[in-house]
Amino acid sequence: MPKISSPFRYPGGKSQLYPYIKHLLEINNINGTYIEPFAGGAGVAIDLLLHGDVKQIVINDYDKSIFSAWNVIINHSDELIEFLKTIPVTYDEWLNQKRIHEETKSDSTSINGGLATFYLNRTNVSGIIKGGPIGGKKQTGKYKIDARFNRKKLIEKVQIISRYKEKIILMDKDANELTSIIKDNYNPKNTFIFFDPPYFAQGKNLYLSFIDSSEHLKLFNNIKKINDFSWIVTYDTADEIKKIYNSVNQKFIYSLNYTANNRRKAQEFLFTNSNLKIESYKNIELIQL
Numbered sequence: 001m002p003k004i005s006s007p008f009r010y011p012g013g014k015s016q017l018y019p020y021i022k023h024l025l026e027i028n029n030i031n032g033t034y035i036e037p038f039a040g041g042a043g044v045a046i047d048l049l050l051h052g053d054v055k056q057i058v059i060n061d062y063d064k065s066i067f068s069a070w071n072v073i074i075n076h077s078d079e080l081i082e083f084l085k086t087i088p089v090t091y092d093e094w095l096n097q098k099r100i101h102e103e104t105k106s107d108s109t110s111i112n113g114g115l116a117t118f119y120l121n122r123t124n125v126s127g128i129i130k131g132g133p134i135g136g137k138k139q140t141g142k143y144k145i146d147a148r149f150n151r152k153k154l155i156e157k158v159q160i161i162s163r164y165k166e167k168i169i170l171m172d173k174d175a176n177e178l179t180s181i182i183k184d185n186y187n188p189k190n191t192f193i194f195f196d197p198p199y200f201a202q203g204k205n206l207y208l209s210f211i212d213s214s215e216h217l218k219l220f221n222n223i224k225k226i227n228d229f230s231w232i233v234t235y236d237t238a239d240e241i242k243k244i245y246n247s248v249n250q251k252f253i254y255s256l257n258y259t260a261n262n263r264r265k266a267q268e269f270l271f272t273n274s275n276l277k278i279e280s281y282k283n284i285e286l287i288q289l
Contacts, residue, residue, distance in 0.1 A: 004046065004047070004050050004157060004160055005043060005046070005047070005157070006041045006042055006043040006046045006047075006157070007073060007118075007154050007157040007158055007161070008041045008069060008070070008073065008118065008121055008127075009041055009121055009122065009126070009127030009148065010043070010121075010127055011126050011127060011128050013040055013127075014043060014044055014194075014196055014234065014256070015041065015043025015044060015047065016256060017044055017256070017284070018043065018044050018047040018048065019281070019282060020281050020282070020284045021034075021044050021194065022047075022048065022051075022053050023281045024232070024276070024277075024278060025048070025053060025054065025192055027277050027279070028192070028230055028276060028277050030054075030189075030191070030192045030230060031053065031054055031055060032055050032056070032190030032191055033055065033056050033057070033058065033186055033187070033190065033191045033192070034048050034049075034054040034056075034057045034058070034191075034192050034193075034194070035057070035060070035182060035186070035191065035192070035193045035194070036057070036058065036060060036193075036194050036196065037060050037173075037175040037178050037179075037193065037195055038061065038062075038175060038195065038196050038197050038198070039059040039060055039066075039070070040061065040066065040196070041127070042057075042059045042070070045057040045058075049164055049167060049168070050161075050164065054192075055167065056167045056168070056169065057167065057168055057169070058168075058169045058170075059074075059168060059169070059170050059171070060171040060172065060173055060178055061172060062172060062173065062174050063172075064106055064107065064172065065101060065104075065105040065108075065113060065117045066117065066129075067108045067170070067171075068104070068107070068108050068109070068111075068113045068114035068117055069114045069117040069118045069121065070114075070170055071108070071109070071111075071114050071170060072111055072114035072115055073114075073118070073161060073162075074161065074162065074165050074168055074170055076111055076114070077158050077159065077161070077162035077165075079111060079115070080114075080115065080158055081155050081158055081159065083115050083118075084151050084154050084155050084158070085151065085155070087119065089123065089145055089146040089149045090145065091133060091137060091139060091145060093119075094119075094123055094133050097119040097120055097123075098116070098120060100112055100113065100115075100116040101113065101117055101120055101129070104116065105117075108172050117129060122148050122149045122154070123145050123146070127148075134148065135147070175195070175197070175219055175222075176218055176219060176222045179222040179223060179226050182229065183225065183226050183229075186229075188226075188228040188229045188230075191229055192229075192230050193226070193229055193230070193231040193232075194231070194232055194234075195219075195223060195231060195232070195233040195234070196233075197216065197219060197233070197235065199235070199236040200213075200216060200235060200236055200238035200240060200241050213240055216240070216241065216244055217244050220244050220245060227273050227275065229275070230272075230275055231272060231276070232270055232271065232272045232276065232278075233245070233269075233270070233271040233272070234268050234269065234270050234271075235268060235269040235271075236266070236268060236269070237253065237267055237268060237269055241269060242269065245269070245271045248271045248272070248273065249272070249273050250272045250273070250274065250276070251269070251270075251288070251289035252269070252270045252271075252278075252287060252288055252289060253267050253268070253269060253270070253287045253289060254267070254268060254270050254284055254286050254287070255267050255268075255284075255285065256268060256284075269289075270286065
């Protein structure tokens with residue numbers, strides 16, 4: 001099967017890491033469950049599942065509106081497909097969907113809220129839900145509001161994902177709570193967890209839900225409780241994060257291209273415990289800290 005990217009765009013999304021994560025799964029003999037506690041666009045998870053690299057994936061996002069969007073993608077695909085076929089892609093409709101999102105963003109079960117979140121994700125600059133429309137209010141920008149709203153391709157992606165719904169577990173747990181669920185319900189020998197928390201420095205500007213310094217420390221303390229599992233954690237290179245993760249067995253910097261707001265090649269931290277066999281691979285070069 002060719003690469004089928006996630007239909008849900010996300011700032012700082014790690015879909016480019018799919019070949020690398022696949023490589024880590026292979027060299028560590030893991031093909032069971034893949035978990036993303038901060039799923040966002042879940043680009044890596046979707047690719048791993050559709051290519052048969054793992055038997056099931058867990059998509060978790062504590063943000064209720066992000067969860068609602070995945071809920072319509074996975075569990076209400078017929079409604080979403082009809083929505084994609086018929087919804088106008090205009091600034092006036094953007095205003096309407098933004099209103100619906102504001103009214104439903106605290107209700108993770110709202111189908112209309114999920115549709116509205118999906119709409120804003122596909123029509124906002126860089127997919128940032130709290131951002132503005134592509135092309136601006138007057139639609140005078142180089143790209144217009146429908147630049148990332150290819151109905152045919154989006155419908156195809158949703159249809160494919162819906163066929164795999166029995167292999168997708170969708171959750172809206174706090175990541176700290178999720179670590180306990182993982183410990184009690186999954187096999188540490190055949191489970192891989194990719195923690196990609198909101199950026200320490202820019203999280204509040206990009207995400208609807210972000211966590212402060214004390215929450216980053218709390219998360220680290222809970223990740224340590226599942227050290228018998230194979231996991232990696234990626235972060236922006238903030239000094240505070242380096243201090244929090246100083247005791248981790250394996251600490252690296254790697255580079256990754258981003259397109260949120262501007263094209264850049266960013267360096268990030270990658271942390272993992274000693275259980276995981278890890279190495280550089282193709283265009284991902286790890287620099288030991």
